[in-house]
Amino acid sequence: MMCQLCSREAxxxxxxxxxxxxxxxxxxxxxARKAGLTPPDPPPNAALEAVVDHLIVQHVGELVGELARxxxxxxxxxxxxxxxxxxxxxPNDYEAxxxxxxxxLRTAHGATRHVGKAPRKRTxxxxxxxxxxxxxxxEAIAREDYELAATLRDQLRQEDADR
Amino acid sequence: xxxxxLTRTSGEWLRGTGPESDIVxxxxxxxxxxxxxxxxxxRASDPEKLEIERVCxxxxxxxxxxxxxxxxVDLGLLDRQLLVERQLISRELSGxxxxxxxxxxxxxxxxxxxxxxxxxxIQVMNSGFSLPEVWEQINALDDRLEEQLHFxxxxxxxxxxxxxxxxxxxxxxxxxxxxxxxxxxxxxxKVFRALHKINLAVRGLYGEGTQADxxxxxxxxxxxxGKSERELIRNLSDVVPQIISYERQxxxxxxxxxxxxxxxxxxxxxxxxxxxHTISSSETMHLLSSVRMGINLGLIDDLEIRTVxxxxxxxxxxxxxxxxxxxxxVDERNIARAGYIRRRLTADRHEEGPAD
Numbered sequence: 001m002m003c004q005l006c007s008r009e010a011x012x013x014x015x016x017x018x019x020x021x022x023x024x025x026x027x028x029x030x031x032a033r034k035a036g037l038t039p040p041d042p043p044p045n046a047a048l049e050a051v052v053d054h055l056i057v058q059h060v061g062e063l064v065g066e067l068a069r070x071x072x073x074x075x076x077x078x079x080x081x082x083x084x085x086x087x088x089x090x091p092n093d094y095e096a097x098x099x100x101x102x103x104x105l106r107t108a109h110g111a112t113r114h115v116g117k118a119p120r121k122r123t124x125x126x127x128x129x130x131x132x133x134x135x136x137x138x139e140a141i142a143r144e145d146y147e148l149a150a151t152l153r154d155q156l157r158q159e160d161a162d163r
Numbered sequence: 164x165x166x167x168x169l170t171r172t173s174g175e176w177l178r179g180t181g182p183e184s185d186i187v188x189x190x191x192x193x194x195x196x197x198x199x200x201x202x203x204x205x206r207a208s209d210p211e212k213l214e215i216e217r218v219c220x221x222x223x224x225x226x227x228x229x230x231x232x233x234x235x236v237d238l239g240l241l242d243r244q245l246l247v248e249r250q251l252i253s254r255e256l257s258g259x260x261x262x263x264x265x266x267x268x269x270x271x272x273x274x275x276x277x278x279x280x281x282x283x284x285i286q287v288m289n290s291g292f293s294l295p296e297v298w299e300q301i302n303a304l305d306d307r308l309e310e311q312l313h314f315x316x317x318x319x320x321x322x323x324x325x326x327x328x329x330x331x332x333x334x335x336x337x338x339x340x341x342x343x344x345x346x347x348x349x350x351x352x353k354v355f356r357a358l359h360k361i362n363l364a365v366r367g368l369y370g371e372g373t374q375a376d377x378x379x380x381x382x383x384x385x386x387x388x389g390k391s392e393r394e395l396i397r398n399l400s401d402v403v404p405q406i407i408s409y410e411r412q413x414x415x416x417x418x419x420x421x422x423x424x425x426x427x428x429x430x431x432x433x434x435x436x437x438x439x440h441t442i443s444s445s446e447t448m449h450l451l452s453s454v455r456m457g458i459n460l461g462l463i464d465d466l467e468i469r470t471v472x473x474x475x476x477x478x479x480x481x482x483x484x485x486x487x488x489x490x491x492x493v494d495e496r497n498i499a500r501a502g503y504i505r506r507r508l509t510a511d512r513h514e515e516g517p518a519d
Binding site for chain 1: 199200201203280319330362393
């Protein structure tokens with residue numbers, strides 16, 4: 001989003017509601033400072049994060065193109081988060097990151113295909129309607145869209161009741 | 164669950180019976196399972212974790228499982244540590260946050276952790292070398308839960324887990340071994356190198372990163388994808404008898420070549436445990452290990468193996484503090500530990516362990 005006063009990328013976003021009308025203001029850092037709205041200081045560990053990122057790239061290799069930006073549409077986890085934290089976010093990640101996970105599975109297990117027990121009933125992950133609903137609910141709460149959140153919560157409750 | 168009562172009993176897996184129980188303390192299998200409709204625990208919000216807990220508990224009830232549930236929320240550090248020492252929960256669950264807990268079966272050979280790294284960590288543990296029986300039990304338990312729950316599974320990758328190192332079968336097959344003679348002759352390093360080569364992991368009594376105190380070693384599979392549960396169980400079942408026979412051989416050589424020394428070491432260990440007035444946890448484990456081997460070699464004949472097995476667990480810090488009924492500093496614990504061991508070794512000679 002562009003700064004409303006110049007053409008730089010906006011980094012300060014303000015919204016206020018006056019007499020029922022919602023007003024939004026988007027400014028870049030310098031314009032915000034000029035307007036007396038000081039943006040928050042950058043986090044003190046920004047340098048540390050850069051060092052960590054650099055180390056990861058050194059040790060696990062640069063993640064190329066798509067994979068570096070890949071994130072799961074259902075849980076929001078980025079592939080990079082997984083490489084640093086070692087934990088996946090939801091069952092759908094195995095599909096969302098299949099390209100990145102395959103070589104890893106081959107190294108860890110020497111195989112990429114399951115042999116053995118299988119449950120009698122199953123739905124492929126990602127198609128679990130309730131996992132999707134929960135993901136949308138989380139997004140709605142994050143956006144503070146409480147109206148949508150309430151609707152989604154009711155839908156989830158209804159699905160639970162239907163079971 | 165009455166946690167204070169736990170200190171007066173012990174898990175069935177410590178009873179010291181079953182095949183090869185002079186060397187194999189217990190056989191254990193755990194399965195990692197996740198609900199298809201929720202994010203994995205690390206990414207779930209507290210309300211979601213609460214819902215996961217509710218769904219899992221209700222499934223256990225509907226499946227008619229004889230389990231008692233203990234929430235870890237609001238449970239003090241000492242009580243959580245007690246459950247870790249008893250091998251009922253992991254350190255990760257103990258130190259975690261948000262809604263989480265454990266369901267425990269009547270003789271403690273069955274436990275289900277909820278909201279650990281995976282939504283469900285199902286564990287079955289039996290005394291002695293008995294992996295096929297343990298598999299039958301846990302497989303049936305998993306079937307009954309699966310009738311009530313919708314597990315995350317895909318045909319290519321199997322059971323989906325929070326960490327890809329568990330994906331596929333989600334199984335960890337393990338045995339806990341007592342290997343004092345191999346440890347004494349340093350041959351143990353050779354055994355470990357061989358095990359690593361065939362993808363088996365070796366850890367101490369309390370899991371990853373813990374010291375092999377008391378000469379206890381847990382051996383388990385690392386691969387979970389591409390081999391069936393039965394194959395993975397067979398892999399371990401094939402290897403363990405070889406390790407048992409190495410250990411027996413090392414014990415026989417030891418007793419044949421240095422009988423007096425060995426007998427002396429065992430008797431001194433027993434003597435110190437019976438008479439000490441302050442003793443650290445690590446010295447206790449070390450001496451109990453000698454005594455345990457001494458009983459198996461017929462060098463001590465007035466003590467039950469079960470008592471020794473129990474002492475390994477009951478002399479751990481949280482157990483001691485629960486037994487004493489108060490929090491104790493290290494020095495106080497060492498005094499309490501020595502007193503407790505003296506009492507047990509005088510009371511339990513030629514007798515059964517404490518009533519279950």
